Amino acid sequence: MSALICGSLAYDTIMVFPDHFKKHILPEQIHILSVSFLVPEMRRELGGCAGNIAYTLKMLGSEPLIMATVGQDFGMYATWLEQLQIRQDYISEQEGFTGQCFITTDLDDNQIAAFHPGAMGMSHVNRVGDVSDQVKIGIVAPDGKQGMQDHARQFAEAGIPFIFDPGQGMPMFSGDELLELINLASYLTLNDYEAEMICKATGLTLEQLASKVDALIVTLGAEGATIYADGICHEIPPVKAAAVLDPTGCGDAFRAGLLHGILQGWDWPSTGRLASLLGSIKIAHRGGQNHKFTQGSLAEQYRAAFGMDMPN
Template sequence: MSLLICGSIATDHLMSFAGRFKDSLVVEQLDKISLSFLVDDLEIRRGGVAPNMCFGLGRLGLRPVLVGAAGEDFTDYRSWLERHGVDCSYVHISETRHTARFVCTTDSTMAQFASFYPGAMSESRLMELAPIVAQVGAPDFVLIAADDPEGMLRHTRECRQRGYRFIADPSQQLAFSEGGLIRDLIDGATYLFSNEYESAMIEAKTGWSGAEILDRVGTQVTTLGADGVRILARDAAPMEVKAASGVTAVEPTGVGDAFRAGFLAGLEWELGHERAAQVGCVLAAYVVETVGTQEYSFTATQFVDRVRRSYGDAAGDEIAARIVG
């Protein structure tokens, strides 16, 4: 059995400008704008929702299969992921495009100029899941995260046709998608992941009520930021799980991806929804306390100790029996 994690693969180029952009803007000349800024630093960070989730699963001792498209410049990133337990054998490498890239300059007031280049991500629509499954075995779950919309749609429809249990996680693509596409991406999912704002957007764009959405997916998992997570399932009472305790927040990027990785690990360990959410919340805590989406580390003992501090010994004992490392 296997876990297939489908989604964007990207690198982030982040720069800081000590001044203020507005001091260089001439309102009367905005239609002819041509500016450059001398930046103070450059950080290149590994990103993309699918590798972020795969990294988290790898840190917990699982071996997820990364499904996505990248460019020939993916070599170093591949090596990093493989060293951390991710199977990158089935990443599609574009012959003409670079790996997707986010380039952002932030000034002293937190104003930003940013660009996103989708690049090779657009070729995820060329990928079929069946040949991968033939090599790695029938999937426990196929998680379909934000990616090229046509690629997301192809993977979703293939899962329905072939009977693969899939997890819908459209996240960042919701803002750019029409209701028909969103309905197609979530209908029949075993799980639907979103944050609270995205959950409201799904209802507004699809025209489905919360009850109608739950009738079309098995379980809806909604992250609530510092308040934890809410889980609604057709066959169970609503559940809320508090966030991990003792968190010192530094940078929120990638926190949702880490929660999803932890929750999925809990499912793989055959834990219930409450325990799976607790694993997700603790893994998310490591990310929010670190700058960068894949820069955290821990031992199995450290992770279990943090579970005990947040959720008690019973939770710690159950997770200790399953975590590796």
Template sequence: MRIAVTGSIATDHLMTFPGRFTDQLIADQLSHVSLSFLVDDLEVRRGGVAANIALGLGSLGLTPLLVGAVGSDFAEYRAWLHEHGVDTESVRVSRTRRTARFLCMTDEDLNQIAAFYTGAMAEAREIDIAGVAERAGGLDLVLISPNDPEAMARHTTECRELGIPFAADPSQQLARLGAEETRHLVDGARWLFTNEYEAALLRERTGWQREDVLARVGTWVTTLGASGVRIDRHGRDPIEVPAVPTEKATEPTGVGDAFRAGFLAATGWGLGPADAARLGCALATTVLAATGPQEYTVKPSGLLADIEAAYGEAAARRISPKLETL
């Protein structure tokens, strides 16, 4: 399966606050918040939603095409992605801007406060999906993940015009999108990915009810954190898949990206949505135990052990043939 992953490519600056954000918020003072948090550590890691997902797909044996815009400071990051099976030939390098920056602070409850500097990502709107497809000899799926909003809209339009199936993952950019922009990104998607909060925000933005959304997409996949995943399809009962339990929750950045990588890899292997969600949950738990969204190693035996423990021997047996070839 030839997948192009469009979206952000960034450097993550990850900080840990040894307390709870909620303890610092005073209910009757929320109209003029002014807070500064003293953090214990700072980790600088490779990140960006599209790069995280692409690395996950590459680590599972696919050769995804990463599509996004970066600065001239990308050379070392490019080499890292190549080592993990990612095709970066469709990445645009800006002459004037630096690669995007993600600044994120996590408290002891794994709540996060974050900011994102766009940088070179603003030039992603100049990338032509038709050119990417031509270079690749055709595309089976384009994932449209958080990116420059104009780039997201352009890539979606191009997929429709070219007849290329696409997956919509508006995620953090829902906060920047209006009603028509959100509807444009969702309508006709083969897959729609959100977390539970984003699902509610998407309904608020579009003015659509759950059934309205399901009538416009193939499958709606909603991650529920520690509760797992819900998969909705129009006219069919939801599929609920519990999360893979873990005793080591280190840092949540990139966990949702890992889920998407596992889910799409399994889908590309021909597995059904429930098994795809199981692999996605197992990979997400692997990332949750690491600091940073790409600081993990895919170990097929470990993933299969987690899948068998969480979902049973039959599920592990269905997934194992592909993992064992890695």
């Protein structure tokens, strides 16, 4: 059984400005802003929600299938996926660029970012019904708006349970549009900020939203997570990270843990603990696809973090 991951694939270019933005931006001149930053440190990471989720899910031993649209510059990323033995059957190439994010960070970790969606805007050309593999679980992660809507509807029509993960795509949707997708989904996952946003957009409380899905998962950063399921609120403890280097992709690693636990038929406390652990492993590495673990090392870290064995 496979997990179908509908979401973005993107290149992230991260530049570090070895100073503070506030020294170079004059508040009284913000209406004529024109600034240039020398960035001697730069790196390029492979990212996008679908790629990050698939990366961690593959290491867990599950079978990720990515459904995404990419541009004609995807060759380097495709080679990486080949090395990971992550299938590319449902990744379609479009004209133009793969999604691109350009991020400049200063010494206070403030960020100025620009995102070019590129081929991501064509995500709706892919259809869940075209997947020939047997899919047990899906996820609709941030992507082109129409693609997210279409894929949610297609999962529901096919009777495939799926996680709705609006993430940074949430501002694209009205409250009514969000409610439609939530009503189609089996699971809803948000971070704490997104949870406040979606409650405001829909006019519903978290408890009311939880009643519409089999499980509502809310991540709380360094405070762990909360899972509302079967009328129970499961408090998932945090895991202290070996280092806090880069939060990019932590939510995606967490979601890979959710997908794996669902695929394995684990209960929610065990699934949540695995997801929490994976987020802490990721944050100790830069980029969304540079952390590593083995089945053995993961089991040891699970036992050390929670005082119990990880389910088989």
